[in-house]
Amino acid sequence: MTNILLFAVLPYAALAIFLVGSIYRYKNRGFSVSSISSQFLEGKKLFWGSQPFHWGLFILFFGHLIAFLFPSAVLAWNGQPVRLLILEIAAFAFGLSALLGLVLLILRRLTNRRVQIVTSKMDIVVYAILLTQIVSGLLVAYHSRWGSSWFSAFLTPYLRSVFVFDPQIDAIASVTSLSLKVHVISAFALIGIIPFTRFVHFLVYPVDYLWRSYQQVIWNWSRKHIRTSRSHSEGHKSKNN
Amino acid sequence: MDVRSQVSMVFHLDKCIGCHTCSIACKNIWTDRKGAEYMWWNNVETKPGTGYPTKWENQDIYKGGWEKNGDTVSLKGAGKFKGLKNIFHNPHMPVLDDYYEPWTYKYQDLFTAPEGDDQPTARPVSLVTGEHMDVQSGPNWDDDMSGSIDYARQDVNLEKLSAAEREAMFQLERMTLHYLPRICNHCLNPACVGSCPSGALYKRGEDGIVLINQERCRAWRMCVTACPYKKSYYNWNTGKSEKCILCYPRLESGQAPACFHSCVGRIRYLGVLLYDADKIAAAAAAPDDRLVDAQMDIYLDPFDPEVIKQARLNGVADSTITAAQNSPVYKFVKVWKLALPLHPEFRTLPNLFYVPALLPTMATVSDGVYNSTSKSLWNGVESNRLPMKYLASLFSAGDTGKVTEVMKRLMAVRLHRRGVTVGDLNAAEISQALKEVQMEPDTADAIFRLTALATFDERFVIPPAHREESIEMLENTGDVKGNTGFGFKEKPVRGL
Ligand code: SF4
Ligand code: SF4
Numbered sequence: 001m002t003n004i005l006l007f008a009v010l011p012y013a014a015l016a017i018f019l020v021g022s023i024y025r026y027k028n029r030g031f032s033v034s035s036i037s038s039q040f041l042e043g044k045k046l047f048w049g050s051q052p053f054h055w056g057l058f059i060l061f062f063g064h065l066i067a068f069l070f071p072s073a074v075l076a077w078n079g080q081p082v083r084l085l086i087l088e089i090a091a092f093a094f095g096l097s098a099l100l101g102l103v104l105l106i107l108r109r110l111t112n113r114r115v116q117i118v119t120s121k122m123d124i125v126v127y128a129i130l131l132t133q134i135v136s137g138l139l140v141a142y143h144s145r146w147g148s149s150w151f152s153a154f155l156t157p158y159l160r161s162v163f164v165f166d167p168q169i170d171a172i173a174s175v176t177s178l179s180l181k182v183h184v185i186s187a188f189a190l191i192g193i194i195p196f197t198r199f200v201h202f203l204v205y206p207v208d209y210l211w212r213s214y215q216q217v218i219w220n221w222s223r224k225h226i227r228t229s230r231s232h233s234e235g236h237k238s239k240n241n
Numbered sequence: 242m243d244v245r246s247q248v249s250m251v252f253h254l255d256k257c258i259g260c261h262t263c264s265i266a267c268k269n270i271w272t273d274r275k276g277a278e279y280m281w282w283n284n285v286e287t288k289p290g291t292g293y294p295t296k297w298e299n300q301d302i303y304k305g306g307w308e309k310n311g312d313t314v315s316l317k318g319a320g321k322f323k324g325l326k327n328i329f330h331n332p333h334m335p336v337l338d339d340y341y342e343p344w345t346y347k348y349q350d351l352f353t354a355p356e357g358d359d360q361p362t363a364r365p366v367s368l369v370t371g372e373h374m375d376v377q378s379g380p381n382w383d384d385d386m387s388g389s390i391d392y393a394r395q396d397v398n399l400e401k402l403s404a405a406e407r408e409a410m411f412q413l414e415r416m417t418l419h420y421l422p423r424i425c426n427h428c429l430n431p432a433c434v435g436s437c438p439s440g441a442l443y444k445r446g447e448d449g450i451v452l453i454n455q456e457r458c459r460a461w462r463m464c465v466t467a468c469p470y471k472k473s474y475y476n477w478n479t480g481k482s483e484k485c486i487l488c489y490p491r492l493e494s495g496q497a498p499a500c501f502h503s504c505v506g507r508i509r510y511l512g513v514l515l516y517d518a519d520k521i522a523a524a525a526a527a528p529d530d531r532l533v534d535a536q537m538d539i540y541l542d543p544f545d546p547e548v549i550k551q552a553r554l555n556g557v558a559d560s561t562i563t564a565a566q567n568s569p570v571y572k573f574v575k576v577w578k579l580a581l582p583l584h585p586e587f588r589t590l591p592n593l594f595y596v597p598a599l600l601p602t603m604a605t606v607s608d609g610v611y612n613s614t615s616k617s618l619w620n621g622v623e624s625n626r627l628p629m630k631y632l633a634s635l636f637s638a639g640d641t642g643k644v645t646e647v648m649k650r651l652m653a654v655r656l657h658r659r660g661v662t663v664g665d666l667n668a669a670e671i672s673q674a675l676k677e678v679q680m681e682p683d684t685a686d687a688i689f690r691l692t693a694l695a696t697f698d699e700r701f702v703i704p705p706a707h708r709e710e711s712i713e714m715l716e717n718t719g720d721v722k723g724n725t726g727f728g729f730k731e732k733p734v735r736g737l
Contacts, residue, residue: 030456030457031455031456031479031481033459034458034459034460034479034480034481035459035460035461035480036460036480037460037461037462037475037480038477039330039331039334039336039462040334040336040337040462040465040475040477041336041337041369041477042336043330043334043336046330047330047332050329050330051329051330053329054329055329113370113372114337114369114370116370117369117370117371118477118478201459201460204439204459205328206325206328206438206439206440206459206461208440209321209324209325209437209438209439209440210321210325212440214316214320214434214435215430215431215434215435215444216434216440216442216443216444217443217444217445217446218443218444218445218446219445219446219447220445220446220447
């Protein structure tokens with residue numbers, strides 16, 4: 001029963017909350033969608049925390065995504081032991097970097113008076129869940145080695161089954177490694193709280209900056225348009241607001 | 242030719258008395274909020290000085306503005322690659338202490354202190370942490386050159402001067418200062434807009450005002466770095482950047498921006514400039530010695546029939562063209578050539594122009610005696626108290642010829658008017674001064690008039706905003722015909 005709750009109900013609840021909540025917040029509470037950076041209040045320590053943390057997570061996120069989407073490619077890469085070793089060590093290193101960064105960020109928040117002022121309750125939840133997530137991930141990587149191989153054989157089917165609305169929880173439920181279970185559960189919890197926390201900022205990571213032109217001019221109304229009587233009052237809302 | 246209109250500004254520095262009324266007017270309306278206390282969308286600096294935030298002009302520190310890159314320009318400390326790379330930590334961003342920590346006083350202590358031998362005091366408390374603090378600096382800490390060793394001598398613009406020239410500036414007899422009020426320049430090539438990864442910043446097509454969409458700002462903080470004038474500020478409370486909005490709600494209803502309206506010295510002018518948007522890219526990438534000229538070339542003659550035709554084709558309203566023809570900014574900048582942009586080498590093509598201060602640069606001392614005959618004043622322009630190199634570093638990307646020319650024109654007006662009102666000068670000398678800068682006495686009178694006697698409506702020529710047309714574009718007015726007052730929230734249809 002607990003297993004059903006944790007591995008079948010929680011994922012769907014989390015995904016539903018994530019989808020509905022994020023869209024609602026983006027559309028209706030746009031002002032609140034921000035990374036609410038605190039660099040302005042403290043910039044030096046932030047560097048040592050934020051950089052290793054974000055880049056570590058960034059790489060790990062895509063690592064997990066690739067393992068999930070293209071398991072056969074990962075397995076093929078891992079065919080040679082040397083390559084498997086390289087992948088595992090690299091992944092572990094990024095995990096450590098994320099952990100180190102997170103610890104430094106937490107210390108910064110605990111010790112800097114100005115940053116304390118802008119710390120909300122949800123920030124504490126965010127830190128707790130990230131710490132759980134990263135530590136459990138590192139433990140899994142350490143105790144149940146070669147995860148990049150067994151992930152594809154074992155977790156990918158489970159995640160797939162969740163996404164095709166036919167959850168197969170037997171395999172995951174029978175796992176004995178506590179850290180692995182915690183890692184999976186806290187991952188879904190993390191997804192579920194995205195709309196209620198500053199996590200939303202990763203949804204609005206500005207990739208479109210890469211292809212937009214540098215300068216942006218926005219006309220409140222098109223005078224050219226208004227001057228031709230045929231087009232009069234067709235209603236052209238400005239795109240920006 | 243892509244003719245657009247730009248609401249632009251002139252500040253006449255000779256008239257600024259450094260009273261900070263403008264700053265207070267702005268603060269009371271816009272930045273008297275949590276997280277914005279430290280922001281001064283309008284601030285007044287003393288030059289020489291380090292300004293606000295400290296040493297903002299030094300782009301080795303802050304990496305603001307654009308740099309020339311062959312035929313084009315690229316952002317110095319931001320841009321697509323650098324921006325996304327530095328998004329987790331922006332290495333060149335100014336932090337709170339580069340501005341100052343805002344504070345208030347515990348006034349209540351004055352009333353609640355127990356009886357004792359000492360006077361009760363209201364101690365300063367930080368507006369960020371709420372705790373007692375020792376005030377270390379403020380927005381005008383170097384006002385009137387106070388602490389000039391720490392401030393005036395650290396002025397970035399002194400770099401162009403030799404050690405001897407610098408020393409001469411700080412001898413007591415030669416010491417001089419002028420004020421530099423600053424707001425956002427609502428640039429033609431705004432670095433803040435170019436640097437914003439989420440596209441929250443934009444320039445308004447109709448009047449060229451540069452704004453930040455608060456709904457789209459995600460606190461990536463790139464605009465704070467990229468604006469070389471440090472006129473985009475980060476609100477640490479809301480997690481959104483904010484900047485001067487040129488009081489657009491006031492402008493749209495025909496009123497001058499608050500800092501303009503309240504200016505005690507009446508140093509501020511506001512009006513429309515028509516410009517050719519096709520020329521922006523080339524002007525921004527002009528070689529250093531051509532920067533000012535290239536920018537001046539962008540602005541068009543609002544009386545030229547061809548310009549008027551193209552402007553109409555581009556949808557510029559006739560009322561805006563009329564405003565451009567009456568624009569005091571057009572006169573100061575293009576016709577009389579008396580106003581220059583601040584730090585054109587930042588390549589943002591700023592639309593706020595400054596008439597440099599003549600007054601404190603005038604008298605020189607030799608053997609302890611002030612030389613103040615008109616002749617020596619005239620000769621003094623090049624060898625005056627505030628070196629031309631210094632002014633050139635501020636207003637013409639180092640081209641002393643440009644500022645000297647402006648100074649001579651200002652001096653010619655002054656000599657001419659002295660001839661008219663006091664009449665103690667040699668007429669030949671006056672006409673020689675006018676001739677040298679190719680100025681007619683009538684022009685000198687007109688300059689004098691707009692400088693000294695201009696009325697409110699002459700200083701601020703605000704184009705009508707045509708909000709009625711704006712509304713028509715957003716909705717079909719026919720749809721709301723028959724509605725009353727503010728309209729209906731739901732369509733007035735018969736219920737079930
Ligand atoms: S002065 Fe700065 S904030 Fe204002 S438009 Fe120019 S670059 Fe942007
Ligand atoms: S109100 Fe006018 S005179 Fe006073 S400081 Fe501001 S710009 Fe200068």
